Amino acid sequence: MPTPSRYWREIPQRYRLEANACKSCGIKFFPPRQICPECGNKELEPDKLAEKGKILTYTVIRVPPHQFVDQAPFAVGIVELEDGVKLTGQIVDCDFEDLKIGKEVKIEFRKISQEGESGILCYGYKFVPV
Amino acid sequence: MRDVAIIGIGMTKWGELWEKSLRDVFVESALLAVEESGVDKIDSMYIGSMSSGIFVGQEHIASLLADYMGVNPIPATRVESACASGGIALRQAFIEVASGMSDVVLAGGVEKMTDVDGYQATYALGTASDQEYEGYHGITFPGLYALIARAHMEKYGTTREQLAMVAVKNHHNGSLNPLAQFPFEVTVEAVLNSVMVADPLRILDCSPITDGAAAVVVCPAEMARTLGKPVIKITGSGHATDAIALSSRKDITWLEAVYQSGKKAFDMAGKSPKDIDIIEVHDCFTIAEICVLEALGFFEKGKGGQAVERGQTSMDGDIPVNPSGGLKSKGHPVGATGIAQIVEAVKQLRGEAEKRQVKDARIAMTQNMGGSGGSSVVHILERE
Ligand SMILES: [Zn+2]
Numbered sequence: 001m002p003t004p005s006r007y008w009r010e011i012p013q014r015y016r017l018e019a020n021a022c023k024s025c026g027i028k029f030f031p032p033r034q035i036c037p038e039c040g041n042k043e044l045e046p047d048k049l050a051e052k053g054k055i056l057t058y059t060v061i062r063v064p065p066h067q068f069v070d071q072a073p074f075a076v077g078i079v080e081l082e083d084g085v086k087l088t089g090q091i092v093d094c095d096f097e098d099l100k101i102g103k104e105v106k107i108e109f110r111k112i113s114q115e116g117e118s119g120i121l122c123y124g125y126k127f128v129p130v
Numbered sequence: 131m132r133d134v135a136i137i138g139i140g141m142t143k144w145g146e147l148w149e150k151s152l153r154d155v156f157v158e159s160a161l162l163a164v165e166e167s168g169v170d171k172i173d174s175m176y177i178g179s180m181s182s183g184i185f186v187g188q189e190h191i192a193s194l195l196a197d198y199m200g201v202n203p204i205p206a207t208r209v210e211s212a213c214a215s216g217g218i219a220l221r222q223a224f225i226e227v228a229s230g231m232s233d234v235v236l237a238g239g240v241e242k243m244t245d246v247d248g249y250q251a252t253y254a255l256g257t258a259s260d261q262e263y264e265g266y267h268g269i270t271f272p273g274l275y276a277l278i279a280r281a282h283m284e285k286y287g288t289t290r291e292q293l294a295m296v297a298v299k300n301h302h303n304g305s306l307n308p309l310a311q312f313p314f315e316v317t318v319e320a321v322l323n324s325v326m327v328a329d330p331l332r333i334l335d336c337s338p339i340t341d342g343a344a345a346v347v348v349c350p351a352e353m354a355r356t357l358g359k360p361v362i363k364i365t366g367s368g369h370a371t372d373a374i375a376l377s378s379r380k381d382i383t384w385l386e387a388v389y390q391s392g393k394k395a396f397d398m399a400g401k402s403p404k405d406i407d408i409i410e411v412h413d414c415f416t417i418a419e420i421c422v423l424e425a426l427g428f429f430e431k432g433k434g435g436q437a438v439e440r441g442q443t444s445m446d447g448d449i450p451v452n453p454s455g456g457l458k459s460k461g462h463p464v465g466a467t468g469i470a471q472i473v474e475a476v477k478q479l480r481g482e483a484e485k486r487q488v489k490d491a492r493i494a495m496t497q498n499m500g501g502s503g504g505s506s507v508v509h510i511l512e513r514e
Binding site (some may be wrong): 011021032055057058059060061062063064065066067068071074075077078086087088089090096110112113122 | 246249252253256260263264265266267268269270272273276277278280282284325327329331332375376377378382418
């Protein structure tokens, strides 16, 4: 799906978990933003995501998008990290029966998907139970 | 601002319409609406369509459809806000007539979804989510609503059965709608035993892939009064946005854009939930209907599931919800859905809804939503 430039542009966020935070109210944003939606401040400073958090909600995708056919069924959840940032990603290395709201997870760097036989290998973050 | 009324409606049967193209489907409904309105010309038109580019490889459809309706050179504009495209097309027509810029404006919606395979359809619908931060990780649209459902069940004790009851109710209503794609009844057992799509949502919790269109004609209320038909006025219109990424919202179980758009429409019309006789809401998934009714203030936060279980949203309940069968049974050609809701509301207010007529319906509401709640548009219609 992504072209090389589109993929490359997201690397700081996906590989290095780069976020930013509002200098005025301290709220952290992922992906980074140009203006704070809470207070309107445009001064934001680089920051990095916390790497641990808790599952806020989850599901198991059984009818997947085309690029994820080989992986289905797989779990996806929204996790709230220790710094208050919420993000969506796959939850792996875990039996579906053991998934629970409130379960503690950490971020790991993994392969997300693959674009056909000779396309881009797409990497990024996934959640793994601690 | 001038008062605005709806004077014509047009909609033909929805389904998998292999023999018809996008332009066929749209023109059929649009011509019906113009004919029914009795006007001899329209001044402009707005067309809601989410993704004609992916579904049939055709953009620039507003001009194309104006051509095939035989109304070039009038201005024609396509409106896109994912599944809320249709409702927003009506809002643009309303604003244009209310402002005095035009007198007779057509608002339509269309989606031709079955020219592509299931994967392409899933991809097209997925573009309504945040592609870099949701879609990238393999989540689908049923998946996003499953995340909402799981959180709602955990936080408020909403049950799996209550979700199923939304589908059962809407299929019952839809079984009385000859234009519905799936006009048959389903049982709670059938929903609970249907194929799992994204836990806890099963295939019978999901609205289908549909080909279809719908159209309405609006004009100043003053002009509508000269036509000798019931005058159905648009008295409230509200539109709001929210983060399209579910993870960017403060509360995953709360649809803030629905709340905001509802509040604007209620304020404009000077009405509150207790004044509404029937409502068409965006039940793209069973959980969506529950969350929407809570956000619009028909039920308290977390009580939507219980309300369905008690029958409060049934045809003979406190507030009949989705008398048309909703997206669930009637079908969900995404761009057309918001206009079809208006078509049903007008039928109910005119007393033309046949077997699904709600007695003495005088004030109707419609709520049309984009994506997982990143946009919402609400209208209030009243019979004069
Ligand atoms: Zn701030």
